[in-house]
Amino acid sequence: MREVLDAAGVRQWGAAGLAALRRHEREINQLNVYPVPDGDTGTNLLRTFSAAHRALTAPTEEGGAPSSELVGDVLRVMARGALLGARGNSGVIFAQWLRGLADPLAGAAAVEGAELADALAGAAKASYTAVAEPVEGTILSVAGAAARAAGLATDRDLATVIRAAAEGAAEALARTPGQLPVLAAAGVVDAGGRGLVVLLDTLVEVVTGERPPRQLPVVVPTSASGEPRPSAADRYEVQYLLDATEPAVQQLRRTLAASGDSLVIADAGEGTWQVHVHVADAGAAVEAGLAAGRPRQISITRLVEVRPGETPHLAEGPRPHAGRAAVVVANGDGLVELFQREGAVVVGSPPSTEEMLAAIRATGAGEVVVLPNDPDAQAVATTAATEADREGIRVSVVPTRSPVQALAALAVREASRRFDDDVIAMAEAAGACRYAQVCRAARDALTVAGRCRAGDVLALVEDEVHLIGTDVTEVSIQLLDRLLGGGGELVSVVLGVDAPAGLAAALTDHLAEAWPFVEVQVHHGGQPHYPLLVGVE
Numbered sequence: 001m002r003e004v005l006d007a008a009g010v011r012q013w014g015a016a017g018l019a020a021l022r023r024h025e026r027e028i029n030q031l032n033v034y035p036v037p038d039g040d041t042g043t044n045l046l047r048t049f050s051a052a053h054r055a056l057t058a059p060t061e062e063g064g065a066p067s068s069e070l071v072g073d074v075l076r077v078m079a080r081g082a083l084l085g086a087r088g089n090s091g092v093i094f095a096q097w098l099r100g101l102a103d104p105l106a107g108a109a110a111v112e113g114a115e116l117a118d119a120l121a122g123a124a125k126a127s128y129t130a131v132a133e134p135v136e137g138t139i140l141s142v143a144g145a146a147a148r149a150a151g152l153a154t155d156r157d158l159a160t161v162i163r164a165a166a167e168g169a170a171e172a173l174a175r176t177p178g179q180l181p182v183l184a185a186a187g188v189v190d191a192g193g194r195g196l197v198v199l200l201d202t203l204v205e206v207v208t209g210e211r212p213p214r215q216l217p218v219v220v221p222t223s224a225s226g227e228p229r230p231s232a233a234d235r236y237e238v239q240y241l242l243d244a245t246e247p248a249v250q251q252l253r254r255t256l257a258a259s260g261d262s263l264v265i266a267d268a269g270e271g272t273w274q275v276h277v278h279v280a281d282a283g284a285a286v287e288a289g290l291a292a293g294r295p296r297q298i299s300i301t302r303l304v305e306v307r308p309g310e311t312p313h314l315a316e317g318p319r320p321h322a323g324r325a326a327v328v329v330a331n332g333d334g335l336v337e338l339f340q341r342e343g344a345v346v347v348g349s350p351p352s353t354e355e356m357l358a359a360i361r362a363t364g365a366g367e368v369v370v371l372p373n374d375p376d377a378q379a380v381a382t383t384a385a386t387e388a389d390r391e392g393i394r395v396s397v398v399p400t401r402s403p404v405q406a407l408a409a410l411a412v413r414e415a416s417r418r419f420d421d422d423v424i425a426m427a428e429a430a431g432a433c434r435y436a437q438v439c440r441a442a443r444d445a446l447t448v449a450g451r452c453r454a455g456d457v458l459a460l461v462e463d464e465v466h467l468i469g470t471d472v473t474e475v476s477i478q479l480l481d482r483l484l485g486g487g488g489e490l491v492s493v494v495l496g497v498d499a500p501a502g503l504a505a506a507l508t509d510h511l512a513e514a515w516p517f518v519e520v521q522v523h524h525g526g527q528p529h530y531p532l533l534v535g536v537e
Contacts, residue, residue, distance in 0.1 A: 002207045003158060004110035010074045013206045014053040020202045021046040021195065027216075028198075031191035033182050035445040035452055036460070037529040041191035044088035044350065044376065048095060049199070051085020051352065052078040071111050075102035083383060084354035088376035090192040092353075092383055093127050093139055096266070097196075100126025113161035117150040120165055137179030139192030145172030146200060159208050166200040166212060173197050174217040185446045189217060236282035237399065239382070241389060242273045244293025249273055252292040256285060272389075274382060296389065298396065298420055324415055324422075325363030327356070328371045328406050329381075332497065332527035335403055342410045350377060356384035360393060367419045369426060370397045371406040375463075396423045401463065402435035403525065404492050404535025429537075433492075436461045436483060438476050438532040472499070473506050476532050480507065483536045484515050491518055494525040494533035503532065 002009055021028075021042070028042030055077050068074060079102050082095035100123035105111055111119070124147040128140040149168020153161045176190040177183040183190060197214070205211045238260075242249070249265060252275070256263050260279035275295070279285045289295035326344040329351055330336055336346045347359040356377075360368050370385065372378040378399050385395035396419070400406045409426035417425065441456045447465035452458060459467035459479040466482060469475040480491065493507055504522050511520050525533065 001159060001209060004112055005071060005116060005158060005207065006110045007069045007071055007074045009206055010071055010078070011056055013203050014049075014056050014078060016206055017199045017202045018046075018049055018053045020198050021049055024195075024198050028191050028194050030443060031188045031194055032443075033186045033188065033191075033445070034463075035441040035443050035447070035454075035458065035465075037439055037442040041088065041090045042195065044091045045094060045192070045195040047087045047352065048082050048085055048091035051354070052082035052095075052098065054085070055081025069109060070106075071108045072102050072104075072106035075105060078102075084357070084387075085352045086380055086383060087350045087352050089379045090139060090195065092379040093192065094196070095353075095383075097123045097127040097143055100124070111158070113153070113156045113158040116158060117147075117153065117156075117161050117165075120147040120150045123147065135180070137176040137183060138190050139196055141176070141179065142169050142172045142190065142193035142196050145169055146196070159204075162200070162204050162207050163212070166197065166204045169193070169197045169200050170214060187446075236280070236285075237276070237278050238282050238285040238298075239274075239276045239397065239399075240286070240289055240295040240298040241386060242275050242289050242293050242295050243271055244273060245271070248292040252288055255288045255291075259284065272386065274386065296394065298423070323363075323365035324367040324369075324419065325365035326369045326371065326410060326413070327359045327363065328403075328410075329356075329373045329377045330403055330406075330525075330527070332525045334524040334526040335494065338523055338525070339403075339406070339410070342407075344371075344410065349374060351380055353380050353383045353387070356380055357387050360384060360388045360395060361391075366393060368393060368395045369409075369413070369423060370395060371400045371409060371430075372397065373400050373403050373406050375399075375401060394419065396420075398423060398427045398430055400430045402437065402533060402535065403527070404435050404494060404533055405430040405433045407492060408433040408535060408537060432537055434462065434483060434486070434488070434536045436466075436479055436534045436536075437530045438472060438479060438534075439530045472531050473503055476503065476507060476534075477510050479532075479534065480511065481514065483534065484518065486536075488536035489517075489519060490521070490535075490537045491515075492521045492523065492533075492535040492537075494523045494527065494535075496525060496527045496529070496531045496533070498528075499531040 025042040025046050029040045032041055079095060079099040082098050086092045086095045101119050104119045104122040108115065124143045128144050146165040146169035150161050150165040153164040173189050173193045176193055201212045201214055253265050256277045260277040264276040266274040275289060277285055286295060286298060328339045328344040328346050329349045330339055330346050331349045339346050345359045345363050347355055370381045372381040378397060381397045385397055388395045398409055400409060409430040412425050412429040413422055436459065438457065438459050441452045441454050441458050443454050445452055449465045449468050452468045457469045457472050457475045458465050459475050467475050467478055491511065495504055508520055508522065511518055
């Protein structure tokens, strides 16, 4: 039984936590709500924590592993490793949690229960309170519950506090289906929250020598609502980094909360903040940032069609270097070649922060547009952009969610335009491209289109399952009809490595007969998991 947590204990937790995530990787992956084959929270958390542990053992510039005997120093090394190795939203959130755990323990050689409770509160704040409207039922609420339970522990010894934190996290995890209808419909608890419970249980074992008996709560699936996803009208997604003081940021938070939604302002460290908001007036959101401090790496995406004359105009910031380039996230030999022909540097999916940063550096440019092509990769890209900015590289992330959107964005870029104007044009082109994909279900699930079984063919339109079938070609034709029923002049078809023989011919023949005035482009992308990607403009 450890009475205090010292640097050796943290290192032991790093090794034990890595082993625990390896044991639970498949279980956590199976908790993913959506049945798509590449939605793997367990794998992303494992790779993120693996990078944190690797940072503890990697040689330093002086030779040998980091040798500090201060708890805060060791945790900071882990947090930095997790940040650079973070994969997916869950990985980025965990890296922020780990950094928040380290900061209150700076200078401590040994940590007692009360100090650990304070550190867990800091960890929850780092990953949770930056979100203006946090969604309950996620890893954020599990982290918050762990911190509250630790703070309310009846005794303040180390073992009691960490046990209370782990129990509080587990209880919060069991509540997640009641907080998120999509979890209740699937009959699962939150995957990211489960990963955090695994790591807290491992810390209990390091401190007490006993592994807490833990089983997943049984969740009874509810029926899918079938309600369409709400949409906004005439709105922009605005993102930028902001150099500002905390009081100025608090005023900015109030200003943006009054004029928009989906507001997130996260502390990126050293007086820099990451700002994200959905608003009707993008120019006003940027002007609010100018009033608060110095905004940079401005990214604006049109969420839906805008009225003529409403495209925002942004002030041009200083360029640290000459040259402009693009970084694209993609898998598949054909897609890699296609993007390279467009002059982009390609990084594989899912990328870590370090891999994304290396790709940004590899461009050799002072201005770089990143096209992540996936919501999880977007979180990693934003973190890498923050790191690149410290090196004098100006990076804007256009939040593409599919390679077909990236193709649309690259088609309109123009080096003669100002950087901000070019980013806006690329974001508008990507936003105007409706995207869809066909894949086989990786697991049984309840979707808005009905219940699917593992192995069924799914057609997803903008990340929502619309069709369920058994034949890839048949489902693909139905998907094209559904997309073109809403209009469109150009269809981009990207065939994956598992595309059945004759799929391209079947699709082009159908389009020629049913939609004769539509232009069709066929690419052999060779991407895994998805036999077909479709873009409609």
